[in-house]
Amino acid sequence: MRKFHIHTFGCQMNERDSERIAAWLSRAGHVPAADEARADLIIINTCSIRKKAEDKVYSLLGRLEKDKRSRPDMILAVAGCVAEQEGENLLRRFPGLNLVFGTHQVGRVAALVEKARAGERVSLVGSLPDADRLEGYRPFHRAPGVSTFVTIMEGCDNWCSYCVVPALRGRELCRPPEEIANEIKSLVETGYREFTLIGQNVNSYRCGNGFSFPGLLRLAAGISGVGRLRFATSHPKDLSPDLIRAFAEIPNLARHIHLPAQSGSNRVLAAMNRRYTREDYLEKVERLRTACPGIAITTDIIIGFPGEEESDFRQTLDLLEEVRFDGSFSFVYSPRPGTRAADLAGPVEGGEGRRRLKIFQDRQDEITLELNQALVGRVHEVLIEGINPRPQTRQAASLTGRDSGNKIVHFPGSPDLIRKITPVRITEAAIHSLRGTIENNLVSS
Numbered sequence: 001m002r003k004f005h006i007h008t009f010g011c012q013m014n015e016r017d018s019e020r021i022a023a024w025l026s027r028a029g030h031v032p033a034a035d036e037a038r039a040d041l042i043i044i045n046t047c048s049i050r051k052k053a054e055d056k057v058y059s060l061l062g063r064l065e066k067d068k069r070s071r072p073d074m075i076l077a078v079a080g081c082v083a084e085q086e087g088e089n090l091l092r093r094f095p096g097l098n099l100v101f102g103t104h105q106v107g108r109v110a111a112l113v114e115k116a117r118a119g120e121r122v123s124l125v126g127s128l129p130d131a132d133r134l135e136g137y138r139p140f141h142r143a144p145g146v147s148t149f150v151t152i153m154e155g156c157d158n159w160c161s162y163c164v165v166p167a168l169r170g171r172e173l174c175r176p177p178e179e180i181a182n183e184i185k186s187l188v189e190t191g192y193r194e195f196t197l198i199g200q201n202v203n204s205y206r207c208g209n210g211f212s213f214p215g216l217l218r219l220a221a222g223i224s225g226v227g228r229l230r231f232a233t234s235h236p237k238d239l240s241p242d243l244i245r246a247f248a249e250i251p252n253l254a255r256h257i258h259l260p261a262q263s264g265s266n267r268v269l270a271a272m273n274r275r276y277t278r279e280d281y282l283e284k285v286e287r288l289r290t291a292c293p294g295i296a297i298t299t300d301i302i303i304g305f306p307g308e309e310e311s312d313f314r315q316t317l318d319l320l321e322e323v324r325f326d327g328s329f330s331f332v333y334s335p336r337p338g339t340r341a342a343d344l345a346g347p348v349e350g351g352e353g354r355r356r357l358k359i360f361q362d363r364q365d366e367i368t369l370e371l372n373q374a375l376v377g378r379v380h381e382v383l384i385e386g387i388n389p390r391p392q393t394r395q396a397a398s399l400t401g402r403d404s405g406n407k408i409v410h411f412p413g414s415p416d417l418i419r420k421i422t423p424v425r426i427t428e429a430a431i432h433s434l435r436g437t438i439e440n441n442l443v444s445s
């Protein structure tokens with residue numbers, strides 16, 4: 001029996017794409033290998049959003065090429081954004097590589113693997129007609145679990161100046177709402193409780209005669225068995241009043257939004273082609289907090305974008321103070337080939353970028369801890385996802401889950417509670433997680 005193993009780098013879209021690759025391979029009779037050493041097909045699903053992510057792919061590829069010398073029948077494949085970006089160059093650079101397939105070719109993976117097995121070195125990248133792109137999402141199946149991603153759209157039309165996604169994933173394509181609803185219904189039947197609707201910019205979702213993202217949220221939230229709904233990622237310019245209202249109106253919509261700010265400086269935001277200002281961003285945060293008091297807000301920040309002066313960086317720090325994000329993903333800018341920002345003058349020198357990043361991250365950690373400590377004593381609804389993999393001895397039978405604000409909560413309890421939404425009183429807070437106890441043994445189904 002053919003056995004495959006997939007290494008996944010990057011974002012939630014890539015995680016979901018790896019599940020789709022696995023589903024298409026399973027349809028063709030392949031089975032997942034217990035580990036990489038037992039696989040006769042190894043696929044690396046890649047990310048090229050930052051240079052570091054791309055370098056990790058090349059390092060893994062080099063190591064697997066060496067392994068292949070003692071396992072000549074193993075098929076080695078590269079998928080995802082690096083595959084889309086490099087295409088045949090990868091075959092030239094890595095002689096042991098058999099197959100390269102791009103982000104639109106997931107639905108063809110089994111046929112491509114057969115070609116590679118027949119001895120052909122295959123590279124297939126580039127765009128597909130919309131109907132074929134959508135067909136790639138047809139198998140809904142995935143391994144059982146509690147919480148899962150559902151792709152509602154792919155591609156992006158925004159062309160932020162630093163980002164490779166529009167070039168590599170193509171223009172925005174939205175899946176029909178009825179197909180998304182059918183996927184969610186089938187996943188409810190397999191036991192899933194929480195659904196994160198994903199896409200590069202979900203709040204620009206639009207399908208048919210104006211069916212919008214808030215409409216899709218209402219449709220999905222109303223499906224029987226959907227315990228909690230989330231979405232990622234949002235572009236601040238597309239955060240509409242209707243979407244803000246949805247937080248007040250949809251009871252099972254999580255009280256959390258990931259809203260990438262990227263910078264607090266209008267000068268830098270313009271150079272990034274983000275098409276909102278710091279003032280726009282702050283106004284939307286205020287509206288969100290009015291509609292949904294206590295909503296958790298997280299963000300992405302790029303430090304050291306070309307031309308970022310100390311004064312621009314200080315404005316990003318000011319934004320952090322003003323919004324008090326619950327958490328953030330922050331990175332030093334890394335130029336990506338083919339983007340407009342790669343040609344911009346004034347890149348911030350690496351050491352200076354790292355200095356600014358440390359200042360930002362240290363302050364974010366302090367704020368996150370302060371916000372988490374303010375939750376001690378409160379009762380939060382926690383969706384229990386499983387057993388805490390690293391229980392402390394005093395909480396030996398520890399469960400783990402997430403509250404509506406997407407914070408990780410650990411607490412003692414019976415594994416029978418997994419998949420339930422349970423009120424938990426928060427008793428301790430750290431930067432990355434909370435601890436608590438189940439409140440009055442109240443558990444909802």
Ligand code: SF4
Nearest residue numbers: 156158159160163165
């Ligand atoms: S919105 Fe901007 S950063 Fe996000 S995927 Fe599109 S181009 Fe990239």
